[in-house]
Amino acid sequence: AQSVTQLGSHVSVSEGALVLLRCNYSSSVPPYLFWYVQYPNQGLQLLLKYTTGATLVKGINGFEAEFKKSETSFHLTKPSAHMSDAAEYFCAVSVLGGATNKLIFGTGTLLAVQP
Amino acid sequence: GAGVSQSPSNKVTEKGKDVELRCDPISGHTALYWYRQSLGQGLEFLIYFQGNSAPDKSGLPSDRFSAERTGGSVSTLTIQRTQQEDSAVYLCASSLALRGGGRETQYFGPGTRLLVL
Numbered sequence: 713a714q715s716v717t718q719l720g721s722h723v724s725v726s727e728g729a730l731v732l733l734r735c736n737y738s739s740s741v742p743p744y745l746f747w748y749v750q751y752p753n754q755g756l757q758l759l760l761k762y763t764t765g766a767t768l769v770k771g772i773n774g775f776e777a778e779f780k781k782s783e784t785s786f787h788l789t790k791p792s793a794h795m796s797d798a799a800e801y802f803c804a805v806s807v808l809g810g811a812t813n814k815l816i817f818g819t820g821t822l823l824a825v826q827p
Numbered sequence: 828g829a830g831v832s833q834s835p836s837n838k839v840t841e842k843g844k845d846v847e848l849r850c851d852p853i854s855g856h857t858a859l860y861w862y863r864q865s866l867g868q869g870l871e872f873l874i875y876f877q878g879n880s881a882p883d884k885s886g887l888p889s890d891r892f893s894a895e896r897t898g899g900s901v902s903t904l905t906i907q908r909t910q911q912e913d914s915a916v917y918l919c920a921s922s923l924a925l926r927g928g929g930r931e932t933q934y935f936g937p938g939t940r941l942l943v944l
Contacts, residue, residue, distance in 0.1 A: 744930045755831070755918055755935035763930040802870065806929035813877075813922075813929045814860065814886070817870035 714739045714805045718818035726826050731790040733821045735777075735803035738784065744806035745786045746815065747777055751799045759801075762786060773797070798825045829853065831936035833919050839942045840909055848904040848939045852921030859902050860922075860933060861894060865915035873917075876902065878924065909943045916940050 719734040737743055744763050748756040760771025767779040773796075777788045786803060800822045804815040832851040840846050852859050861873040872886040876896045887893070891909075896902040906913055920933040 746932075748935075753937075755937045756920075757935070758932050761930070761932060804870075813858065813931065814872040814875055814883075815862075815870075815933060816872070819869045 714743065714807050714816050716803050716805050716816055716818040718801075718803050718821050720821055721819065722822050722824070724824040724826060725793045727795055728792050731775075731788070731793045731797065731823065733788040733801050733803075733823065735786045735788065735818060736784050737786060737803075737805050739805060745777075745779060746804045746806065747771065747775070747786075747788050748802045748804060748817075749773075749799050750802065750820075756802065759788070793823075793825045795825050795827065798823055831919055831921050831934055833917075833936040833939050835939060836937065837940045837942075839944065841944050842911060843908055845905065845907045846909055846941065848906075848917050848919075848941070850902045850904070850919030850921075850936060852900065852902070852919070853934055855923070856921035856934070857899065857924045858922045858931070858933075859896060860920040861902070861904050862918045862920065863888075863915045864918055864938070868915075870918075873904070906941075909941075911943050914941055914943045 715738045717736045746761045747759040759775050760769045762769050762779045770776045775790045800820050802820050803818040834849045857878045859876040863871050874894045875883040891907045894904045916938040918938045920935045922931040922933045
């Protein structure tokens with residue numbers, strides 16, 4: 713069965729510092745992996761996704777993630793944090809069972825950006 | 828273009844009452860999903876609709892929960908005899924038809940915040 717683990721429920725960085733949010737997955741088949749961001753009182757917005765092909769995926773707002781099969785990881789990074797990056801981030805794996813497509817989410821990482 | 832919309836944005840109800848939550852997916856999206864986001868359980872899948880196929884209800888937590896999708900577009904999630912543990916944010920998402928085996932992006936609405944007193 714597929715699952716996702718996000719290490720660190722809270723991460724705090726200084727403005728301008730590197731952002732690293734960790735995600736490890738478990739999947740018996742090649743996974744499709746997603747990162748979503750949720751701002752306060754809003755829904756989820758897709759940052760980026762990995763399906764096939766290039767393992768380094770670039771997303772919106774300067775974020776990127778690298779799929780590493782050997783480490784079963786899909787960590788999210790951004791070279792320089794902005795105050796506007798403060799939000800909750802969710803890693804997810806797509807589960808295809810029969811005719812159903814659903815996302816299994818990690819528990820989320822709340823990112824705080826200090827001035 | 829218009830995104831996924833949900834109504835109401837907030838709902839306060841008394842224990843034991845029924846509630847209906849509405850979702851309008853992105854036009855042309857044939858797949859529709861409901862998820863629940865709560866402090867104790869995180870983000871959980873509830874139900875999935877794809878075109879005219881029978882829905883996947885495997886995530887519904889009890890028989891008090893039901894959902895329908897009329898005309899392949901708007902969906903309503905109904906919770907009967909609400910309990911305090913039903914308090915959560917209910918998120919709806921939609922995507923294009925399932926062709927790529929799960930690689931389609933799901934687009935989320937802003938959610939309905941349900942509080943059961």
